[in-house]
Amino acid sequence: MFCTNCGTRAVPGGRFCQACGGQLSQGPGTPVGSKAASESDHKPAGQHLEKRASPAKKIVAIVVVLALAVVGFVVFHKSDEQLIEDRIQTLQDAYNEGDASKLISCFDHKTQIELKAIGGIASSVLGVSISDLFGAAAGLSSNLSSFTGDDVAVVISIHSIRIRTKTAQVDVTFAIGAESQDTTLPMVKSGFSWYINLSG
Secondary structure, eight states: OBOTTTOOBOOTTOSBOTTTOOBOOOSTTSOTTOHHHHHHHTSOHHHHHHHHHHHHHHHHHHHHHHHHHHHHHHHHOOOHHHHHHHHHHHHHHHHHHTOHHHHHTTBOHHHHHHHHHIIIIIHHHHOOOHHHHHHHHHTOSSOGGGTTOTTSOEEEEEEEEEEETTEEEEEEEEEETTEEEEEEEEEEEETTEEEEOOOO
C-alpha cells in the first residue's frame, strides 16, 4: 500500500503516512491518503450529524408552515355568501349611522366616483340627504326619505343570494318603520371583496 499524496510505501495498519503526514485509507474503497477521506475525518462529529438532520428539519419546518396555513385559512376564510352578507350589513350600518363615506364604500368603483360627486358637490348645492344618497345608491324606486325621514333606522333583510363566479344577485327587503320595499341588488367581486354593482 502506498500513500497517494507522496507515493511513499505505507506502514501496514498506520493511519498517517510517515513521510508526508497524509491520512491513509480507513477501509476498502477509499484510496490511501485521499483528500476526501482526510477532509471528512477532520470534521468534528457534530457536523456529520447536522448534515444528516438538515433534511428532516426542513421537512418539519415545511409541515409546520403548511399546518399553520391550513389553520389560518379555516379560521379566517369567509365564504362569498358571508362576504356579501357583511357588505349588506355595512350598507345598513352606514345608513343608520349617517356615514356617507362608509355608504359609498359599499359600491363598485365607478359608482363610488359618481356618488362622491353627488354627496360632495350636489349636497352643498342641492341639499342631498343621506337618505337620498342611499335611495339612489341602492337603486330604490323612491327615495327613502319619502317613507319616514332620516331619523328612522333602516333594516335590510336578505332573502336569497345567487352567485355566478364574480357576480351575484341579492334579493333584499329594505324596511324603514312600517314601510318596506323589495329589490334585487346586483353585486360584483373585486379582489376578495364584494360590492353593490350599479354601473353595470
